[in-house]
Every structure is written in C-alpha cells, then in structure tokens.
Amino acid sequence: LLAGTMMDGREYRLRGAALAVGLVALGLTGSLGGWVALSCGAATMGALALTRTKGRSIAVGVGCGVAVLAVVLLASGVTAKRSHSMHVRSVYWKATGPIIASAPMLGVGLDNWQEHYYRTKSDVQQETTKAHNDYLQILSETGILGFLGFAGLLAFGLRKALVRASAKTPDPEPASPWLVAGVVSVVTLLGLLLAGDAVGRAISIVLAILWLAFWFLLKRMTKPSEPDWTRIGAAGGFVALLVHMMVDFQIYQFGTAACLVAVIALIAMLRGDATEVRLPKGVCLAATAILMAVSVPLLTIVNPRALAADNEIFDSKEALLAHDRGTSSNPTLLLSEALQVAEAAQKHNPFNPEAYKLFSQAKERERDLLVAVGARDSKDVEIAEDVVLQALQNAIALRPNSSPLHYEKSLAHRKFRRASLKSTKDPGLARAKAAEHLRLAVEHQRRAYELYPTFARNAYLLARLLEMSKDPDAPRYYKEALRLHDLAGRELENLDRMKLDALARARCLRSLGKAFEAHDLLDKHLRNAIQGLPVPQARRGLERFVKMSEDEMDDAMTPVLKDIVDAIIRDLK
Numbered sequence: 001l002l003a004g005t006m007m008d009g010r011e012y013r014l015r016g017a018a019l020a021v022g023l024v025a026l027g028l029t030g031s032l033g034g035w036v037a038l039s040c041g042a043a044t045m046g047a048l049a050l051t052r053t054k055g056r057s058i059a060v061g062v063g064c065g066v067a068v069l070a071v072v073l074l075a076s077g078v079t080a081k082r083s084h085s086m087h088v089r090s091v092y093w094k095a096t097g098p099i100i101a102s103a104p105m106l107g108v109g110l111d112n113w114q115e116h117y118y119r120t121k122s123d124v125q126q127e128t129t130k131a132h133n134d135y136l137q138i139l140s141e142t143g144i145l146g147f148l149g150f151a152g153l154l155a156f157g158l159r160k161a162l163v164r165a166s167a168k169t170p171d172p173e174p175a176s177p178w179l180v181a182g183v184v185s186v187v188t189l190l191g192l193l194l195a196g197d198a199v200g201r202a203i204s205i206v207l208a209i210l211w212l213a214f215w216f217l218l219k220r221m222t223k224p225s226e227p228d229w230t231r232i233g234a235a236g237g238f239v240a241l242l243v244h245m246m247v248d249f250q251i252y253q254f255g256t257a258a259c260l261v262a263v264i265a266l267i268a269m270l271r272g273d274a275t276e277v278r279l280p281k282g283v284c285l286a287a288t289a290i291l292m293a294v295s296v297p298l299l300t301i302v303n304p305r306a307l308a309a310d311n312e313i314f315d316s317k318e319a320l321l322a323h324d325r326g327t328s329s330n331p332t333l334l335l336s337e338a339l340q341v342a343e344a345a346q347k348h349n350p351f352n353p354e355a356y357k358l359f360s361q362a363k364e365r366e367r368d369l370l371v372a373v374g375a376r377d378s379k380d381v382e383i384a385e386d387v388v389l390q391a392l393q394n395a396i397a398l399r400p401n402s403s404p405l406h407y408e409k410s411l412a413h414r415k416f417r418r419a420s421l422k423s424t425k426d427p428g429l430a431r432a433k434a435a436e437h438l439r440l441a442v443e444h445q446r447r448a449y450e451l452y453p454t455f456a457r458n459a460y461l462l463a464r465l466l467e468m469s470k471d472p473d474a475p476r477y478y479k480e481a482l483r484l485h486d487l488a489g490r491e492l493e494n495l496d497r498m499k500l501d502a503l504a505r506a507r508c509l510r511s512l513g514k515a516f517e518a519h520d521l522l523d524k525h526l527r528n529a530i531q532g533l534p535v536p537q538a539r540r541g542l543e544r545f546v547k548m549s550e551d552e553m554d555d556a557m558t559p560v561l562k563d564i565v566d567a568i569i570r571d572l573k
Contacts, residue, residue, distance in 0.1 A: 032085065033247040041240030048162070048232045060162050063239075074246065084492050088126045089133070089247060095121035096131050099140045107143035115401040116140075118452035125454070125488040125498050130252060134245040137252070154242065157264035160271045161235035181212075231270045238263050309349030316342040316358045323365060332369065338362035353395035353405065360391035364412065377425045385416050403452035406444045410461065413441035418551075441465050449477075456484035456500050460508065467511070478508040502526075503552050503561075510556060523564045535572050542568060 026034050047059040073079055074093075079086040098120040099108060108116055114129040131137040139147040188208040241250060241260055250256040319338035328334050339362045345355035367384035375381055392409040399405060417437035423430040442465045449458045463477030481500060488498040500508070502525035509518035526545065530538035542565050549561065 032083075033244055037240040037244035040243045041236040044239040045232050045236035048235055049229075052228070056162070063162075070246070086247075088128075091121060091124045091126045092117070092128055092131050093133055093136060096133075096136045096140050100136075103143060105143045105145060107139070107141045107146060110141050112401075113137055113140050115399065115451075118403055118454070119450070121454060123454045123484065123487055125484065125491055125495055127498070130249040132248055134249060134251045137249060153264065157238055157267055158242075160264075160267045161238050163271070227270060231267070234263060234267050234270060238267060305348040306352075309345040309352055309355060312341040312345035312348065313352070313354050313358060316345065316355075316362065320358065320361060320365070332366075335362055335366045335369070339366070351398060353398040353402070356391045356395035356398070357405065357408065360388045360395070360408075360412070363391065364388045364415075371419070376419065377423055381419075385412075385419075388412055389416075401451055403448045403455070403458065406448035406451065407458065407461070410441045410443075410445035410448060410465070413437045413444065414465065414551075417441065438465070438468060442469060454484060456481045456488065456498060457504075459484060460500055460504050463511070464507075475511050478511045482508045482512075503549055503557070506560070507552065507557055510560070515560075519560060519564065522560065523567070526564060526568055530568070538572055539569065 026038065044063070047063065048056075051059045074086075079090075081087075095117050096113070099113060099116045102108065102116070113131055117128070117131075131140070135147075138150050142150070188204055238260075241256075241263065244250055251260065316338045319334050319341070322328055323331050323334040323338070339359065342355055342359035342362055345352065346359065349355065363384055367381055367388065370378065370381050370384065389409065389412060392405065392412060396402065396405045396409065414437070417434045420430045420434035420437060423433075442462075445458070445462045445465050449455075449462045452458050459477045460481035463474045463481060466474040466477065482505065484498075485500045485505065488495040502522055506518040506522040509515075509521065526542065529545070530541050533541065546561065546565060553561070
C-alpha cells in the first residue's frame with residue numbers, strides 16, 4: 001500500500017524512506033513466512049499492473065492455481081521435511097483435524113483450540129497455544145458456519161481487489177465540522193475513561209489534537225489524480241496478509257486483525273463502484289441505539305475491570321517471584337500483597353482462572369510459612385489447605401479441560417498427603433485424610449494425563465501416584481514417561497521443560513528393573529553438577545539437592561541417593 005501511494009504521488013523521499021524502514025524491520029524479524037508473503041504481494045502488484053487493460057482473468061487463474069499448489073504442498077508434509085519451522089507447524093495442523101471433526105458445524109469455541117490440541121497432537125514434543133494457521137483455527141473454533149462467514153468477508157475483499165474495472169473515485173463531500181468535532185470528542189472521552197494513568201490520558205488528549213490538526217490539513221489539500229497504484233498496492237498487501245495467515249495467527253493479533261478489516265474497507269472504497277443504499281432515519285437511529293447499548297457498558301464497565309484484573313494478575317506474579325527469590329526481608333508482607341491483589345483480580349474479573357490459580361499459589365506459600373514456624377497441626381494450616389484446594393477447584397470450573405490446572409491440584413493433594421502422614425494429632429484421622437488426598441491426587445493427575453498424554457511429566461507423576469497406591473499399572477506409565485523424555489531430546493530446540501529431571505529418570509529406570517543404569521545416571525548427574533567447585537561449596541550443593549528432593553525420598557530411592565552422595569563426599573576428601 002505504501003509503495004502504491006508512493007508511485008501515485010511521485011513522492012519518493014519520505015515514503016521511500018518509510019518503505020525502507022519497513023523492509024529493515026521485516027529483515028530483523030527473521031521470518032521466512034514474512035518474506036514469502038511480501039514476495040506474493042509484490043508478484044500480485046506486478047500481475048495487476050501488467051493486466052490493467054486485458055488478461056486479468058488469466059492472471060487470477062494462475063494465482064488461484066499457485067494457491068492450490070501451495071495448499072497441497074503444505075498438507076502433504078513435503079515442506080515439513082525441509083524446514084524445522086514447517087515441521088512444528090505440521091504437528092499443529094495435523095492435530096487440528098480431529099478437533100474440527102469433534103464439532104464440525106459450530107466449532108469448539110473461540111480460544112478453545114489450545115484446550116483440545118494436547119489431546120489430539122501426536123507424540124512429537126511441541127507445545128503451542130495457536131494453530132499457526134488462521135484458516136484452520138477459525139474452522140476448528142467457529143465451525144463450518146463461522147468459517148463460511150469469515151471466508152465470505154475475505155472473498156469480498158479479493159473480488160474487489162482483483163477485478164480490472166473500477167469507477168472513478170468520486171469527489172467526497174466535505175465532512176461537517178460538527179460531525180468531526182463530535183466523533184473526536186466521543187473517542188477522546190472513551191480514551192480518557194479507559195486510560196489507566198495520567199500518561200494514558202495525556203496520550204488521548206494529544207491524539208485528539210493531532211486528529212483535528214490532520215483534518216484541517218486535509219481540507220486544504222488538493223485532490224490527487226486517480227489512485228491506480230494505490231489500488232494495486234492495497235490488493236498486493238491484502239494478498240500478502242492472506243498468504244501469511246496460512247502459517248501464523250494474524251487474525252488473533254488485534255492490531256493485525258484491525259489492519260485486515262481496514263484493508264478490505266479501503267479496497268472497497270478505492271474501487272469506487274459501490275452502490276449507495278439509503279436507510280430510513282429511524283432504522284439508523286435504532287441501530288445506533290442498539291450499538292451504544294451494547295458497546296458503552298463494555299467500554300466503560302467490563303473492559304476497565306478486565307484491564308484492572310490483568311494488571312493485578314501481573315502484580316501478583318511479581319510478588320510471588322520476589323518471594324521465591326528469597327531476597328525480601330519480609331516474605332510475609334510479599335505473600336499478603338500477592339493474596340490481596342489476586343483476590344482483587346477475582347473480583348474485577350471472576351472469569352479469569354489465572355487469578356484463582358495465583359491466589360492458591362500464594363496461599364500455599366503462606367501455609368508453608370506456618371508449617372515452618374511449627375504450626376504443622378494447627379487449625380490455620382488446615383484452613384489454608386482447604387482454601388488452596390478450593391481456589392484451584394474454582395479455576396478448574398472455569399477451564400475444566402486445562403491439564404496444567406488438574407496437574408497443579410494433584411500436586412497440592414500429594415503435598416497435603418505427606419503433611420497428613422507426618423501429623424501427630426489423631427493418627428487414625430490423619431491416615432484417613434492421607435488416603436483421601438492420595439485418591440484425589442490420582443484422580444486429578446489421571447485427568448491431567450488424559451488431557452495431555454504426550455507430556456513426560458504427566459506420565460511420570462501418574463506413575464508415581466499409582467505406585468503409592470500399589471497399582472500394578474505404574475511401570476507402564478514410567479516406561480511411557482521415559483519414551484516421551486527421549487522424544488523431547490530429539491527436537492532441535494531446547495525442550496528441557498518437557499523432559500524429566502535426573503532423579504525422576506532414575507526412578508523410572510529402577511522401577512523397570514534397571515537399577516544399575518539408574519545408579520549410574522544419578523551418580524553422573526551429581527558429579528557433573530559439582531565438578532570444579534570448592535569442597536565446601538560442593539558439599540552444600542549436594543545437601544541442597546537432597547533437601548530439594550524430599551518429595552522423591554521413599555524406601556526405593558532414599559538408599560540409592562544416600563549411597564551416591566556418601567560416595568561423592570568421600571571422593572571429595
């Protein structure tokens with residue numbers, strides 16, 4: 001579009017510089033898809049320029065053929081064998097097929113693709129929240145009906161962009177100063193209401209002044225000649241957007257989505273052959289009233305509360321990170337702050353599960369502080385545990401298909417089970433509570449595994465809990481956890497988050513009858529971890545590892561780890 005306006009206006013300095021900056025920015029992204037989209041847009045501009053008088057149908061036919069060929073190549077997986085970027089995308093796209101089949105007409109709901117992806121993906125170790133293909137994601141989330149509406153909008157834009165004939169651009173009637181002032185006033189007022197601080201309000205006022213200044217300047221400018229190249233440039237830009245939507249999630253980025261709609265509107269306006277439809281004044285007023293009745297509450301009530309909740313969630317995360325770093329002289333104050341802002345986020349946006357999850361994490365750390373000061377069997381600890389579990393249950397109620405939430409609740413039940421087993425008050429009741437915690441831990445971890453069966457940690461923790469329950473199925477899941485860990489190691493990028501740690505792998509090997517391999521793996525890991533460290537620092541490192549591994553200590557692993565650590569300490573001497 002910028003290239004087209006530059007050629008129409010014969011103004012090559014400022015617009016040429018802007019075009020150069022855009023190309024440099026594209027280069028800095030390192031996006032191959034961006035360059036492919038740019039090339040397709042440039043080819044479209046060239047084809048439209050060469051067919052302004054005849055041959056447009058042939059050019060459009062060739063373009064459609066190229067598009068079909070590209071879709072066939074992408075679907076066949078040929079590109080995935082030559083490019084790691086396309087390899088990971090092929091994983092996402094293949095997983096989308098079963099999602100579409102599960103709800104073909106209406107889809108699984110906006111922003112719900114990520115909840116279904118982990119159940120349908122292959123065991124290739126790749127994680128994502130978007131399909132990296134707008135067409136597939138919209139089809140899976142809105143179904144055939146929603147996709148037809150979206151495709152109709154794009155087809156309208158393409159039809160307007162590619163036809164050869166176009167009417168002359170009519171001279172626009174000058175806008176009423178009162179209309180311009182009214183629009184600027186309403187938009188400025190909304191900006192002031194939605195701004196979160198003085199800087200945001202100042203920006204709204206400055207933008208309003210610049211808007212008015214631009215309008216006064218535009219009134220004084222003479223009308224340019226017919227914008228043929230601008231039309232061609234808009235068409236090329238639109239095609240480039242459509243191409244890039246094949247390999248990314250453009251429509252889910254608000255700025256890019258707005259740009260797409262704006263380009264379609266601009267193409268229709270530049271084509272100049274629209275039919276004017278005059279509606280009765282009453283219809284226009286009724287439509288305006290409905291629009292205002294829906295949008296004003298959203299903009300003045302719902303949106304500010306959602307933004308406030310997002311800010312509070314961020315503050316709560318920062319407070320928890322500061323607490324976990326251990327640099328604060330008053331950790332209790334940090335936890336109190338995290339709890340307060342997480343609770344405020346729940347009130348501002350009760351439909352965001354992240355607020356409940358953060359509240360549970362802060363409450364769990366508060367409970368740990370109580371235990372650390374000797375209040376293990378106090379009523380306060382019991383209440384804190386109940387609050388943690390209820391907060392996680394609230395989050396799960398909002399996103400029942402979230403594997404991480406079930407995983408986190410399983411971990412909480414497992415932790416509270418250990419505490420119950422150590423309780424000195426009413427041993428019978430403590431054992432009953434421990435058994436119930438174990439049952440619920442298995443239940444939630446099994447659900448987490450069902451929702452994300454190709455995550456090594458999910459398989460491992462399920463095996464661990466089944467082993468505690470004396471379930472004979474435990475070795476099967478230990479074996480699966482090791483297999484998934486090995487698959488994560490085969491990917492080009494660093495996927496440590498999807499691998500098992502050394503102690504977990506040692507337990508898997510030991511449970512599968514490979515005790516010597518487990519011993520060697522753990523011994524090698526610990527020796528590498530302290531290699532080159534002074535003896536006192538190495539000792540502290542080993543002690544820290546043992547302390548952090550308390551969760552893994554049982555009759556099977558405690559002797560193994562103790563023997564390895566003792567042997568390393570003897571060698572240090």
